[in-house]
Amino acid sequence: MATPVLEVRNLTRDYVTSGGFLRPAKMVHAVKSVNFTLQKGKTLAVVGESGCGKSTLARMITLIDAPTAGEILIDGLKADAHHVTREMRQKVQIVFQNPYGSLNPRQKIGDVLGEPLLLNTDMKAPERRDKAMAMLTKVGLGPEHFNRYPHMFSGGQRQRIAIARALMLNPSFLVLDEPVSALDLSVQAQILNLLKDLQDEFGLTYVFISHDLSVVRYIADEVMVMYFGDVVEHGTRDAVFGDPQHEYTRTLFAATPNSSVESIKARLAKKAALVG
Ligand SMILES: Nc1ncnc2c1ncn2[C@@H]1O[C@H](COP(=O)(O)OP(=O)(O)OP(=O)(O)O)[C@@H](O)[C@H]1O
Numbered sequence: 001m002a003t004p005v006l007e008v009r010n011l012t013r014d015y016v017t018s019g020g021f022l023r024p025a026k027m028v029h030a031v032k033s034v035n036f037t038l039q040k041g042k043t044l045a046v047v048g049e050s051g052c053g054k055s056t057l058a059r060m061i062t063l064i065d066a067p068t069a070g071e072i073l074i075d076g077l078k079a080d081a082h083h084v085t086r087e088m089r090q091k092v093q094i095v096f097q098n099p100y101g102s103l104n105p106r107q108k109i110g111d112v113l114g115e116p117l118l119l120n121t122d123m124k125a126p127e128r129r130d131k132a133m134a135m136l137t138k139v140g141l142g143p144e145h146f147n148r149y150p151h152m153f154s155g156g157q158r159q160r161i162a163i164a165r166a167l168m169l170n171p172s173f174l175v176l177d178e179p180v181s182a183l184d185l186s187v188q189a190q191i192l193n194l195l196k197d198l199q200d201e202f203g204l205t206y207v208f209i210s211h212d213l214s215v216v217r218y219i220a221d222e223v224m225v226m227y228f229g230d231v232v233e234h235g236t237r238d239a240v241f242g243d244p245q246h247e248y249t250r251t252l253f254a255a256t257p258n259s260s261v262e263s264i265k266a267r268l269a270k271k272a273a274l275v276g
Pocket of ligand 1: 015016017028029030048049050051052053054055056057211
């Protein structure tokens with residue numbers, strides 16, 4: 001089998017919370033020895049309740065936070081707490097829930113998209129401009145948006161910009177941390193379909209962090225369920241949704257009634273059809 005785009009071995013992260021008066025310092029085991037591999041072109045969804053360690057895992061595989069222990073292999077290149085290279089950092093990009101927070105309000109969109117090229121490549125200005133224009137089109141925006149500022153866009157358009165920026169350096173995989181949670185349902189469908197289209201066109205690989213099971217069911221190839229820092233279940237979407245093995249997974253799914261999952265899924269599909 002081909003080298004996985006992403007391999008995670010025994011990835012662990014502990015936090016020591018600072019103590020206070022009559023309050024001793026405490027150790028939090030946020031992520032406990034997680035292992036998985038992800039092949040090119042696939043989407044792995046990571047689900048679980050608030051505090052289960054999803055964001056900590058996302059920050060480690062994006063090389064933003066160092067693990068306490070374990071290692072991450074990106075296209076076979078190994079990163080750990082002591083060793084991360086610039087080449088590896090370029091191979092992974094993240095899209096956050098709130099695109100407005102991650103876009104510089106004083107930067108025109110053309111500059112937002114050109115900046116990763118300016119900082120990481122030898123491309124000259126006209127080439128950077130061409131590539132930024134082309135990427136804008138790929139995410140459903142146009143040349144008329146090039147000289148506008150972030151506040152001039154809707155939430156969905158801003159998320160398109162964040163996705164375009166994440167793709168400028170041709171990363172090996174994208175971490176999408178609750179990328180549609182802040183958007184209206186119809187806009188969610190548009191962004192999910194955009195992600196699917198981009199994945200088909202470029203063979204992109206996604207780690208999709210979400211607490212929304214209907215969205216996960218719509219987008220994921222594989223599902224990993226986390227509970228208090230542990231991976232309690234990992235399988236194909238159909239296996240995990242169709243025949244959950246772990247009691248916690250069943251509890252999590254029971255908290256989101258199937259009828260509700262189905263109805264949201266149907267609404268997403270209907271909106272997507274209207275948009276498409
Ligand atoms: N910087 C930190 N310092 C101390 N503890 C932390 C820190 N970041 C996270 N934690 C703790 O680690 C555990 C996992 O947190 P994490 O944010 O990864 O969970 P999550 O599943 O992403 O939750 P949410 O969906 O609410 O963001 C929690 O107990 C949290 O309180």
